[in-house]
Amino acid sequence: xxxxxxxxxxxxxxxxxxxxxxxxLMLTSCAPEQGNWTAVQQEGRYIYGVWYGSTxxxxxxxxxxxxxxxxxxxxxxEPEDAVKTTVAPEQLLPNSQKLLGWVxxxxxSTYQGxxxxxxxxxxxxALPDLYYAYGFQRQAEVEYQAPQFGSKPLILLEIFDMGTPxxxxxxxxxxxxxxxxxxxxxxxxxxxxxYLRFAKGKYFVQIEGYEFATGIREGMIALxxxxxxxxxxxxxxxxxxxxxxxxxxxxxxxxxxxxxxxLNQIYSTLPINIxxxxxxxxxxxxxxxxxxxxxxxxxxxxxxIIRFPDNATAESTYTRYRDMIYAxxxxxxxxxxxxxxxxxxxxxxxxxxxxxxPE
Numbered sequence: 001x002x003x004x005x006x007x008x009x010x011x012x013x014x015x016x017x018x019x020x021x022x023x024x025l026m027l028t029s030c031a032p033e034q035g036n037w038t039a040v041q042q043e044g045r046y047i048y049g050v051w052y053g054s055t056x057x058x059x060x061x062x063x064x065x066x067x068x069x070x071x072x073x074x075x076x077x078e079p080e081d082a083v084k085t086t087v088a089p090e091q092l093l094p095n096s097q098k099l100l101g102w103v104x105x106x107x108x109s110t111y112q113g114x115x116x117x118x119x120x121x122x123x124x125x126a127l128p129d130l131y132y133a134y135g136f137q138r139q140a141e142v143e144y145q146a147p148q149f150g151s152k153p154l155i156l157l158e159i160f161d162m163g164t165p166x167x168x169x170x171x172x173x174x175x176x177x178x179x180x181x182x183x184x185x186x187x188x189x190x191x192x193x194x195y196l197r198f199a200k201g202k203y204f205v206q207i208e209g210y211e212f213a214t215g216i217r218e219g220m221i222a223l224x225x226x227x228x229x230x231x232x233x234x235x236x237x238x239x240x241x242x243x244x245x246x247x248x249x250x251x252x253x254x255x256x257x258x259x260x261x262x263l264n265q266i267y268s269t270l271p272i273n274i275x276x277x278x279x280x281x282x283x284x285x286x287x288x289x290x291x292x293x294x295x296x297x298x299x300x301x302x303x304x305i306i307r308f309p310d311n312a313t314a315e316s317t318y319t320r321y322r323d324m325i326y327a328x329x330x331x332x333x334x335x336x337x338x339x340x341x342x343x344x345x346x347x348x349x350x351x352x353x354x355x356x357x358p359e
Contacts, residue, residue, distance in 0.1 A: 037301075039063045041345040042318035043070045046243075048305040049346075051270065054290040056347065062245065062288070062303055063345060069243045070305075083201045084232040089159035090140035092203070094226040101146050102219050105153040108142040130174065133262040135167040136160060146219060154216050157223055160204040166282060169236045170256035172199035174266065178253045178287060178297040183221060186228030187235035196220045201233030243305050244286050250297050253287035267302065280309040322346050 037053030041063055048066045053059030085092075090110055096103040111117065116128045116139060131139075138161040143153035162168040175190065175197050182188045189198035189205075196207040205227055209216045241254065257263045259277050264270065266285075277283060283306040290299050308314035325346050341347055 035349055037347070037349045039345060039347045040318070040321070041067065041343070042314055043067055044074065045308045045311045045314045046070050046305055047308070047314055047318050047321075048243075048303070051267075051302040051304065053301045054299075056349065058290070059301070059347065062301065063347075065245045066243065066303060066305065069245065073239075073243055083165065085201050085203075085230070088140070089138055089161050089203065092159050092227055092230050093140055093142050093157060094223060094230075098226050099144070099219075099222060101148065102144045102155070102222070103146070105143045105145040108140055110141075111139040112137070129261070130265070131160065131162075131171060133257075133259045134171040134174075135163040135258070137163045144219065144223065146215070149213075149215065154210050155219055155223065156208040156210070157227070158206045158208075159227065160206070162202055162204050164202055165199075165233070165236060166238060166240075166256065167258070168199040168202050168204045169238055170258060170262075170282075171204045172197055172236075173255045174262070176252050176254075178250045178300075180252045182252075183224075185221060185224040189224055189228075191217075191220075196224050198224060198228065199236055200228055200231045203231055240282070240284055240305070240307060244284065244303060245288065248288045248292065250287040250289060250300060253297070253300075255285045257283045257285070277306065278308075278313075282307050 035054045035056075037056055037059040038049065038051055039053065039059045039062075040047065040049035042048075048063075048070065050059045050062050053062070090108050093104075093108050114128075114132075116131055116136060118128075139158060141156060141158040144155040144157065145151065145153045160168075160171070162171060172190075175192075175195075177192075180190055180192060183191045183196065185196075185198060187198050187200045189196050194209050194212065196209075198205050205224065207220045207223055209220050238256070240256075244254070255266050257266060257277070258279075258281070263277070263283065283304060285302055285304040287297060287300040287302055289297070290301055306314075308317065322344065325348075
């Protein structure tokens with residue numbers, strides 16, 4: 001009997017040990033990959049690179065993929081600023097006749113130039129500097145109410161003229177986040193946290209519901225569809241976005257930025273500051289999953305591409321940036337590895353900050 005009992009416990013012990021090994025392997029396979037690799041390179045009028053790379057190999061592969069995309073798209077034309085709809089934003093505000101059950105509760109108001117939100121408290125949705133960073137021109141707004149919900153206003157509709165489709169997409173992308181859901185209103189619209197937002201043509205549209213209710217949400221969508229129908233331009237299809245790699249890109253993570261200030265608002269913990277963006281430069285970025293076995297979008301690397309007005313500006317800015325990196329390498333804490341590539345690209349593992357302003 002003693003032998004039988006010992007045998008049972010021995011089998012049980014081996015079984016538990018096997019289970020522990022199995023789960024340890026599972027946890028290891030799903031854990032975030034280590035490393036904080038940064039790579040930066042210049043091609044033509046573009047400076048591009050990778051942040052938060054998990055391994056040197058993956059970071060280099062991504063860098064090469066972006067380089068190929070830039071070379072293949074060397075014949076891309078300049079950004080198309082011509083738009084079909086050019087009216088002032090107040091002319092796009094739906095009147096009461098166009099909406100079933102919703103009426104304007106007050107006369108529309110407008111902001112222009114540096115007057116945006118001067119008469120109200122600053123909030124995450126009313127941040128003037130953010131709109132100025134994306135070329136704000138003019139804004140129009142009005143509140144709506146519905147008799148079935150009482151006599152108080154319940155929806156605020158704001159339409160921003162951002163000057164160009166790139167700027168409109170940029171401010172819209174600031175609010176998007178990875179793996180979010182979208183509502184189709186004639187273009188993709190994000191519906192999150194009581195706000196519905198979309199970009200179309202040179203306009204950015206923001207709709208706020210003051211209360212959470214199905215009827216109010218339906219009213220917000222109806223307003224969005226009415227506004228989008230008045231804007232004759234197609235949904236955003238910016239040519240520069242085609243330079244970003246497609247494989248493993250996290251849906252909803254694409255960003256467009258026009259200043260270092262906006263870039264640092266998007267990524268608050270940048271491993272390195274790349275050259276200062278000028279008024280004539282524009283950048284895009286997106287997140288890519290490091291470990292395909294996990295759904296954690298924070299375990300991702302970021303690819304960025306910055307377009308300068310000409311090759312000379314990009315080359316001189318990158319050369320000074322690279323030379324400063326090389327000069328700082330000796331004896332600098334926080335850099336685990338540094339690979340001095342023959343093609344002139346910067347590639348290292350670790351974190352430190354350097355800013356190089358264009359001449």
